[in-house]
Amino acid sequence: MDLASLVGIVGAFGIILVAMLLGGSVLVFVNVPSLLVVVGGSVFVVLAKFTMGNFFSSLGAAGKAFKFQSVEPVALIDEVVGLADEARKGGLLSLEGKEVSHPFLSSGIRLLVDGHEPEVVSDTMTKEMKKAADRHAQAATLFTITGDVAPAMGMIGTLVGLVQMLSAMDDPKSIGPAMAVALLTTLYGAMIANMITLPIADKLKMRAKEEALTQSMIIDAITAIQAGQNPRVIRGLLNTYLPSGKRPDEDG
Secondary structure, eight states: OOHHHHHHHHHHHHHHHHHHHHHSOGGGGOOHHHHIIIIIHHHHHHHHHSOHHHHHHHHHHGGGGTSOOOOOHHHHHHHHHHHHHHHHHHOGGGGTTOOOSOHHHHHHHHHHHTTOOHHHHHHHHHHHHHHHHHHHHHHHHHHHHHHHHHHHHHHHHHHHHHHHHHHTTTOHHHHHHHHHHHHHHHHHHHHHIIIIIHHHHHHHHHHHHHHHHHHHHHHHHHHHHHTTOOHHHHHHHHHTTSOGGGOOOTTO
16 A cells, blocks of 8 residues: 555645635535536546546556555565576476566566567567556556646636626625635636646656566566576676665675
8 A cells, every 4th residue: 555645645635624624614615516517527528538448447547556566676686586596407497387476577487488589588578568558658647637627627617607607696696606616616626636636647657667667677587587697697687776775785
């Protein structure tokens, strides 16, 4: 669980809620027509920009902003070096059925065990990495677009409310509800964009970069194992993926 995403979004809403409570009743900020315009309108506008499949798969990917198990690179390097040592002693077939911690590493091991040529292994894993990057980019794009659409729908709702208000200036009782729609749609649009969709989009982009870095490291590891390189050389190669401050001493 990514506590930063959860705490950030909940905390932002909490601050707004406290401000509303300190200023009076929260109920004055609840308006069903405004919610329909912003939430419903945003959903349908964004849906029009995607296919049905892409829309719902991108929504499902939002879970990565909250549920994402980060890979510990040092532990992954240790695991890969252990696999390289086994392959060097017993051949690539000795890795068959070996349980590994990362699914992308597991798919690479299967390619090695199946005896594919190095070019086939590299191309297959690179394509798989690119497809994953495309999926993550699509999900991030959906939430970025939603962050653009929600304030626009809020502005449309504001115009609707102003038209209603101006058309009923002779009825003082209708001015209040119309003004509420005019103001609250703008508020809802800004909250949805800046407190939900845009933070999720940025977090998905960050997670995509982390996953791409891990997959790139695994591809180099699989290539080195297949080439029969010394485990110590492989460790040195993979350590280049670590920040300089986290790299172990060469003699370690």
